[in-house]
Amino acid sequence: MTFSIVARSADGESWGVAVASKFLAVGSAVPAAVAGVGAIATQAWANVAYKGLALAHLDEGATASIAVQRLVEEDEGREHRQVGIVDVDGGAATYTGPACLDWAGGLTGDGFAVQGNILTGPEVVEAMRDAFEASDPELPLARRLLAALAAGDAAGGDSRGRQSAALLVVKEGAGYGGFDDVAVDLRIDDHEEPIPELERLLGLHEALSPDVPEEERVPDTPELMDELDARARSLGHLHFAAWLGTNNLEAYGGEGWTAATVIEQLREATPDWEK
Structure with a gap:
């Protein structure tokens, strides 16, 4: 009833899971990941305990294949x-139990595994594999x-239809405020077109929580901060940091932030500033 992909980024800094299903809130059951450890998707008659168990095995040094072997050996289901x-x-590594409902199966490649059950056919996981391998590793x-995920859906996806989708990516220090490793955690729990909706939310996430390249960052010099504080006060805010929070742009604040987007927004908000 579900198709998914687990993968590591080409630079070895991120791990993630994408999943879709004709199932309410699939993101609550299937994906789990920890930066510097790995990622897992558990599905079909899902054993959600697999998530913690698998990540513990990986954290202790097990490979993906060994982790899968340990999971299924210890599970009567x-x-x-x-x-x-x-x-x-x-x-x-990927595993499909012989009692999973047709069509069910999976494939592995360099840095990823795709799998699904109750699919329209093997073309779903094949399309997912091909799309991931063809994608730019710099993305x-x-x-x-x-x-x-979109390629699998276009190839037929879940044979019962569409309902939910989720995307989870982890990277060390990439979470909110740098306090955890959750870079992306988006879920579409009940929607007629969950994957396009997931793509829309990812676009919003990227705009509000950018992963800014080092070369695009600028130092928060006293002169620059004085200018930005003045612009924010002209809009009725206490200071620049208050303006950032009000507009959900906290990710742009702090040492090494990128000025381009926030300065442009402030200029639009205060058109007569240059006068």
Whole structure:
């Protein structure tokens, strides 16, 4: 009833999962990932305990293949399970129990695994594999995962239809305020077109929580901050940081932030500033 991809980025800094299903809130059950450890998708008659168990095995040094082997060996319901894992080094493994409903199966490649059950056919996972391998490795992992998910959907996807989708990507220090590793965590729980809606939300996420290249960052010099504080006060805010928070642009603040977007927005908001 679900198709998914787990993968590591080409630069070895991010791990993630993308999943879609004719199932309410698939993101609540299938994906899990930890930066510097790996990622897992557990599905079919999903054993959600696989998530913590698999990540613990990986954290202890197990490869993706060994982690899958340990999971299914210890599970009496293994014949009904489906799981995909990618480890810290990009090793990937997928398992489909013989009792999973047709069509069910999976494929692995360099740094990724794709799998699905109750699909229209093997063309779904094949399209996902091809799309991920054809995607630019320089793209953010979230974009590559979403491209693979969309390709699987276009190839037929879940034979019962569409309902939910989710995208999870982790990278060390990439979370809100730098306090955790969750770079992207987006879920479409119930929608007629969950994958296009997931893509729309990813665009919003990228605009509000940018992963700014080092060469585009600028120092928050006293002179620049004085100018930005003055612009913010002209709009009725206490200071620039208050303006950032009010507009959900906290990710642009702090040392090494990028000025381009926020300065442009402030200029639009204060058109007579230059006068």
